[in-house]
Amino acid sequence: MLQIQELTGSSVPEKRVKNRAGTEQAILAAARDLLAEKGFQGFGINAIARRAGCDKQLIYRYYGGLDGLIEAIGADLGNWVKDRIPEDTGGAFVLTYGDLMERLALLFMEALRDDPLVCKIVAWEVSKDTPQVRKLSEARAKALARWLDRMRGSLVPPKGVDAPTVNALLFASIQHLVISASATGQFAGLPLRTEKDWEKVAVSVRRLVRAIYG
Structure with a gap:
């Protein structure tokens, strides 16, 4: 008993x-x-x-x-990049810093397009200044910075290239295109409605990355 x-x-x-x-x-x-x-x-x-x-x-x-x-969602967002983007870069053959940044930029664009909450947070970052938005924004920014640093490993950019500034511009432009697509389906006359439209964006991202990093 x-x-x-x-x-x-x-x-x-x-x-x-x-x-x-x-x-x-x-x-x-x-x-x-x-x-x-x-x-x-x-x-x-x-x-x-x-x-x-x-x-x-x-x-x-x-x-x-x-x-x-809000704090719990912020902590959850800290895992957003890690959960959505594989750390092995999807089996891609990565030899140079340019290879890595091309792959990461395209993976980031795909992941961002698939997550409506993160898209909203990115939009709020430039339109709302509230404690709640700041908490979510800080969690997302820290996660992205840690992810980029971890994925970079021992690879280094070419000499003379200000990689932090270039990468900030690259990822900010991707974020803005995704937000514009969600809001209006276009940006500056560039259609962003179909997969074919986004394939064109991907081609341009590759060309920009290669022009800078080789």
């Missing part, structure tokens, strides 16, 4: 931990989705609870409220 009680007692906490973990993930996913779809205007406790299918009190219990959820 004692053995049965011990087994029962040990199994209940494990079940609760699993349920809590699943609920936390459901809340976080719901918060991300709502933020991507409606922005901060639709980002409320009741809406998140409805989307997650849970009692709103659990949001306060697990995250402390909206500010805690």
